[in-house]
Amino acid sequence: MSNREPQGSATINIHTNESSPLLPKPQSLQPDHKRREIIGLGYMTLSALGFSTMSLCVKLSGTSFPSFEIVFARSIIQTILSILGCAILKINPFGQPGVRKWLLFRGFVGTLGLCLFFYSITQLPLADATVVFFLGPAFTAILASIALGEPFSLFDGICALSCMIGVVLVSKPQFIFGGETPTDDTTEWKRLFAVFCALLGAMMSAVAYVTVRKIGRGAHFMVHVVYFGLVSIVISPIGMFLFQNPVMPQDSGEYGMLLLVGLTAFIGQCFLNQGLQMAPAGPGTLMRMNDVVFAFLFGIFILHEYPDIYSISGASIIVLMTSAMGIHKIYSHQKTNR
Structure with missing residues (x-):
């Protein structure tokens, strides 16, 4: 809203420091490494399509089901499919002992981010919720500099600050932009709360991404999906019964929509986790831009949600700023390795 067991392929940084994966990895030849990165970028693009389709299904399901229930349905489907995948690939679904605590942590923060994102989708136009959640890469860059020791320059800081200005334009708070219906204060605060949830969800996704990078190839991508699903199955019912009222599906159409949420999420999750472990952070960020493109297209042509000039500008x-950060990281990495 990333697991793999087979060890292989090299990482860019071969020094032992905070950014090194938890389990050691052998170095590979440069041509193989380049090919691996290109494949990873393709996976990231496919993950964007999968997650955008999932978001569309969540938006359509949100008219019938509360957000935590949608998360719960997704989690059940995702867990079943991922365990079957592990069985087919002959992979231990619980991963190696050295990374299990990190896998649990990744599943926990990923689940929180997913619940927050799903709620924002049900309350906001699809494109707006996706755009705010797309701040995840900017938060990832900041967190990676703190937790993994990756560089974060003044240019990156300016881009991150500009992204926050973009969020203000997308959210359009009435105390800044005014409003045509000043009496509807409840609706305004509810909308701003949904924006805040999307923003917090983006922060949680950043923590999850950095954890995936930290684990590196210490766990098969399917194992990440298993942990994500299992943790979600535990957490989402708690939120569903504490904060919302569960609703039973009434017909095959509603069951089918929930099934699609789980299937598209599983596909997106597999491609994302695989891509995160194969693609460099900068180019991978650029590929995730497609989330926003797909969200706007789905919003306009399927949901008939037409963004105003503020949303488009934001x-x-x-x-642009997220792309600039990604390109800057690519350039900086190439310059460092010359």
Whole structure:
């Protein structure tokens, strides 16, 4: 809203420091490494399509089901499929002992981020919720500099600050922009709360991404999906009964929509976790831009949600600044390795 057991392929940084994966990895030849990165970027693009389709299904399901129930349905389907995948690939679904605590942590923060994102989708236009959640890469860059020792320059800081300006344009708070219906204060605060949830969800996704990078190839991507699903199955019912009222599906159409949420999420999750372990952070960020593109297309042509000039401007700023950060990281990495 990333696991793999087979060890292989090299990492960019071969020094032993905070950014090194928990389990050692052998070095590979440069041509193989380059090919691996290109495949990883393709996986990231496919993950964007999978997650955007999932978001569309969540938006359509949100008219019938509360957000935590949608998360719960997704988690059940995701867990079943991932365990079957592990069985087919002959992979231990619980991973290696040295990384299990990190896998649990990744599943926990990923689940929180997912619950927050799903709620924002049900309350906001699809494109707006996706754009705010897309701040995840900016938060990832900041967190990676703190937790993994990756560089974070003044340029990156300016881009991150500009992204926050983009969020303000997308959220359009009435105390800044005014409003045509000043009496509807409840609706305004509810909308701003949904924006805040999307923002917090983006922060949680950043923590999850950095954890995946930390684990590296210490766990098969399917194992990440298993942990994510299992943790979600535990957490989402708690939120569903504490904060919302569960609703039973009434017909095959509603069951089918929940099934699609789980299937598209599973596909997106597999491609994302695989891509995160194969693609460099900078180019991978650029590929995730497709989330926003797909969200706007789905919103306009399927949901008939037409963004105003503020949303378009804010989305453009966020996409451009996030892209600039990614390109800057690519350039900096190439310069360092010359």
